Amino acid sequence: xxxxxxxxxxxxxxxxxxxxxxxxxxxxxxxxxxxxxxxxxxxxxxxxxxxxxxxxxxxxxxxxxxxxxxxxxxxxxxxxxxxxxxxxxxxxxxxxxxxxxxxxxxxxxxxxxxxxxxxxxxxxxxxxxxxxxxxxxxxxxxxxxxxxxxxxxxxxxxxxxxxxxxxxxxxxxxxxxxxxxxxxxxxxxxxxxxxxxxxxxxxxxxxxxxxxxxxxxxxxxxxxxxxxxxxxxxxxxxxxxxxxxxxxxxxxxxxxxxxxxxxxxxxxxxxxxxxxxxxxxxxxxxxxxxxxxxxxxxxxxxxxxxxxxxxxxxxxxxxxxxxxxxxxxxxxxxxxxxxxxxxxxxxxxxxxxxxxxxxxxxxxxxxxxxxxxxxxxxxxxxxxxxxxxxxxxxxxxxxxxxxxxxxxxxxxxxxxxxxxxxxxxxxxxxxxxxxxxxxxxxxxxxxxxxxxxxxxxxxxxxxxxxxxxxxxxxxxxxxxxxxxxxxxxxxxxxxxxxxxxxxxx
Numbered sequence: 001x002x003x004x005x006x007x008x009x010x011x012x013x014x015x016x017x018x019x020x021x022x023x024x025x026x027x028x029x030x031x032x033x034x035x036x037x038x039x040x041x042x043x044x045x046x047x048x049x050x051x052x053x054x055x056x057x058x059x060x061x062x063x064x065x066x067x068x069x070x071x072x073x074x075x076x077x078x079x080x081x082x083x084x085x086x087x088x089x090x091x092x093x094x095x096x097x098x099x100x101x102x103x104x105x106x107x108x109x110x111x112x113x114x115x116x117x118x119x120x121x122x123x124x125x126x127x128x129x130x131x132x133x134x135x136x137x138x139x140x141x142x143x144x145x146x147x148x149x150x151x152x153x154x155x156x157x158x159x160x161x162x163x164x165x166x167x168x169x170x171x172x173x174x175x176x177x178x179x180x181x182x183x184x185x186x187x188x189x190x191x192x193x194x195x196x197x198x199x200x201x202x203x204x205x206x207x208x209x210x211x212x213x214x215x216x217x218x219x220x221x222x223x224x225x226x227x228x229x230x231x232x233x234x235x236x237x238x239x240x241x242x243x244x245x246x247x248x249x250x251x252x253x254x255x256x257x258x259x260x261x262x263x264x265x266x267x268x269x270x271x272x273x274x275x276x277x278x279x280x281x282x283x284x285x286x287x288x289x290x291x292x293x294x295x296x297x298x299x300x301x302x303x304x305x306x307x308x309x310x311x312x313x314x315x316x317x318x319x320x321x322x323x324x325x326x327x328x329x330x331x332x333x334x335x336x337x338x339x340x341x342x343x344x345x346x347x348x349x350x351x352x353x354x355x356x357x358x359x360x361x362x363x364x365x366x367x368x369x370x371x372x373x374x375x376x377x378x379x380x381x382x383x384x385x386x387x388x389x390x391x392x393x394x395x396x397x398x399x400x401x402x403x404x405x406x407x408x409x410x411x412x413x414x415x416x417x418x419x420x421x422x423x424x425x426x427x428x429x430x431x432x433x434x435x436x437x438x439x440x441x442x443x444x445x446x447x448x449x450x451x452x453x454x455x456x457x458x459x460x461x462x463x464x465x466x467x468x469x470x471x472x473x474x475x476x477x478x479x480x481x482x483x484x485x486x487x488x489x490x491x492x493x494x495x496x497x498x499x500x501x502x503x504x505x
Contacts, residue, residue, distance in 0.1 A: 018042035019129050019139035021115050023105075024053020026145035026394035026410050028096060029074060032103050033414050036076065043137070044105060045129070047114035051100050053147060055093040060173040060192060061199035063089035066301050068221075070240065071247045071405040074099065080233035080240055084224040086301070117360035118142060120389065125430040125498045127390065130360075140430065141421060145394040148472075151349045155187065159323040166341040170196060171348070181205045182340040185329050187321075189215050191300055193345030197314075198304035207314045208329070208337055210321065213297075213460075214290040218271060220301040254403035255477050261293055261454045268294035278306035287318050292459035298402065347462060363388035364433070376469045378443045380434045380492075381485055383413050384420075389433040389496065392417045398446055399481070400463075400472045402455070408478050416485045423488050429495035438492045449475040 018034065020027045023046040034042050050056055065072050069082035072092065077099045083091060100106060117130040127142045152169040160167075168174045170192040183206045186197055193209070194217055201207050233240035257264040272289055279285035288306065290297075309316055319331035328338045361369035367387035379385040382396030394413050395406060424432040450456060450470050455463055463472045474481055 014136070015126070015138040015140075016041055016043050017139065018141045018143060019127065019137065020044045020143045020145055021129075022046065022053060022144070022146035023051035023100075023109065024055070024145065024147050025074075025096070025407055026147060026413075027051070027053070027143075028100055028105060029407075029410050029414050030143050030145055030394065030417070031105050031108060032074070032077060032099075033418060035103055037418060040108075042108060043139075044109040045113045045115055045131075046109060046111050049111045050097070051105070051109070052093050052096050054171075055089050055096060057171045058089055058192065059093070059175075060089075060170045060196045062195035062304075063192070064195060065089070065092055066191070067251070067405045067407075068247045070244045071251070072407055074407065075244075075411060077102070078237075078240065078244075080237075081230040082225055085221045116358075118362070118391070119360070120363045120391070122364055123498060125390065125496065141390045141392070143392050143394065143417065144396075147395050148348070148400070152344070153346045153349050154344060155346055157321055157324055159325060162326050163324050163342060164326045165339060167344075169344040169346070177341070179203050179341065183338055184208070184341045184343060185210060185337070185339045186343045186345055188345035188347065189213070190345060190347045191298060192347065194300050194302050194305040196343075196345065198302070198308045201308050201311055201314050205313065207311075208317050208339065209309075209314065210317045210329075211287070212318075212320075213292075214288050215297065215300050216268065216271060216290050216294045217300045217302050217305050219274070220303050222303060248404065248408070251404040252477060252479065258295055258403065258454050259452065259476075261295075261452075261457055264293055264295050264454050275306055280310050284309050284316055287316055293454055293457040295402065295454040296457045296459035297461040297463070361388070361391075363391065376465050376467075376471045378439065378471070380439045380442050381413070381416070381481070382409075382474075383416055383485075384434040384439070384493075386434050386436045386439045389431040389494075392420075397471050398443075399474050401478065402463075402473055404478050409474070409481060412478075412482045412485050416488070419488050420493070423490060424495055427490075427495045428497075430498050431496045433494050433496070435492055435494060446475060 017039070018041065020030050020042060023044050027044055028051065031042065031044055048056060064086055066086065068085055069087040072087070073079050073095060079095055113134055114132045115129055116132045119128045119130070121128060126138050126140050128136050128138055129142065130136045152171050154169065166174065166177050179200050180203050182204050184200065184204045185208045186193055187210045189209070189211045194215065197207070197209055233243070257267060271294065275289055276282070276285050279288060288309065308314055317331065319333050319335070322330045322332050324330070328336045330336045363369070364387050369388070372387060377397040379393060379396045382399030383392050385391060385393070394410055399409050399413070400406065401409065420432060447469070453475060455470055455473060464470045
């Protein structure tokens with residue numbers, strides 16, 4: 001089967017068992033595990049013309065992962081020859097595409113199919129999947145694997161429409177634009193900015209790095225894997241698995257200071273010394289030192305970021321921006337800086353109530369996802385949501401991580417979905433939905449577990465909503481998440497037939 005054949009299939013038969021929305025790590029994992037379970041009745045729906053998700057989009061200079069390569073990959077599709085401890089975006093993207101090709105996932109994919117809405121048919125126990133410019137299809141089960149990092153955050157700055165220079169977001173990097181000799185302004189000091197700023201600084205004539213709040217940046221292990229390492233990992237898979245396990249448990253130990261902010265405060269003293277050692281100018285070093293507890297916001301890793309501010313052509317700007325003119329940025333103190341290019345390193349919109357505002361998802365009995373999530377997104381283990389039968393998420397609410405590999409979480413979620421569907425079929429049911437009281441009790445426990453963590457120490461971050469509610473992170477060990485999702489508890493779900501007769505659990 002190839003893509004054209006898949007399209008012909010939908011011209012005559014508009015129904016599949018599984019519709020997977022998105023083809024990043026989550027979508028690829030779900031599709032591979034379906035095939036490994038001898039399930040072929042599925043389709044991957046992708047709005048772009050290729051797989052890869054965030055790693056397809058984020059190809060800016062210096063883009064790399066902050067999780068070790070051997071851990072940021074599938075346990076069921078390993079790669080023995082990673083080039084270094086922390087792979088760059090191109091190598092990660094190539095891994096994803098080669099893995100997809102190995103399992104022939106392109107044969108099951110429909111590209112340029114942007115999903116605009118999902119609507120549950122209660123009588124038939126299936127979902128209608130709508131597209132922006134394509135005929136709808138039907139699916140018994142929907143797996144939303146689009147992830148939270150795909151809608152760029154663009155700040156509203158007075159006068160930006162007047163600017164005549166070049167403007168782009170880090171996730172939409174214009175590689176055809178020559179930065180050599182240009183006067184460049186970079187707004188934001190998040191995960192992407194701390195990677196591309198050191199890379200473009202030697203090329204540009206002048207770089208203005210606009211910082212609203214400083215980030216904690218720790219050293220990065222840049223060691224490369226030697227040829228002998230790669231050969232050993234290839235010939236002796238057990239040693240590769242042991243290496244992966246060591247990385248996993250090393251990362252898992254980072255949970256301890258997350259739950260003991262006083263311990264984190266002690267650790268950050270070392271990073272404060274590191275900043276002063278890396279940055280020659282004491283005043284600049286002070287501006288680069290955050291005023292919140294380390295870990296409250298995402299901890300970043302780079303060996304190049306702090307030394308960049310020793311360059312004569314780099315200026316750290318902490319004054320707020322007043323407005324932008326045709327060729328300059330004016331800060332609140334009235335100072336004007338001429339620029340040729342403006343780069344947004346401002347991250348992504350992570351609140352689904354915002355980035356899904358034009359995405360209609362209606363479930364059972366008139367449930368509307370945006371309405372149900374108006375006080376913050378909630379689900380059961382980030383997978384199932386009450387009011388939405390046969391609807392699953394990967395990297396859903398409160399399953400993000402601040403210490404370990406999200407791929408580990410994705411694999412646990414995929415296995416949970418597969419087991420839940422198998423249980424549904426074993427009961428001769430067509431639909432499955434988490435009970436309302438089960439989800440509510442789970443989220444009450446989850447929010448209680450978040451109390452006292454470093455994430456709740458008072459900073460403003462993309463982890464939390466405006467009211468301070470953390471809807472992003474899993475509050476604990478990932479092995480605990482894996483253990484709790486390893487078994488399905490049938491009494492937590494409602495199983496139904498198309499005629500809406502409840503099947504006893």
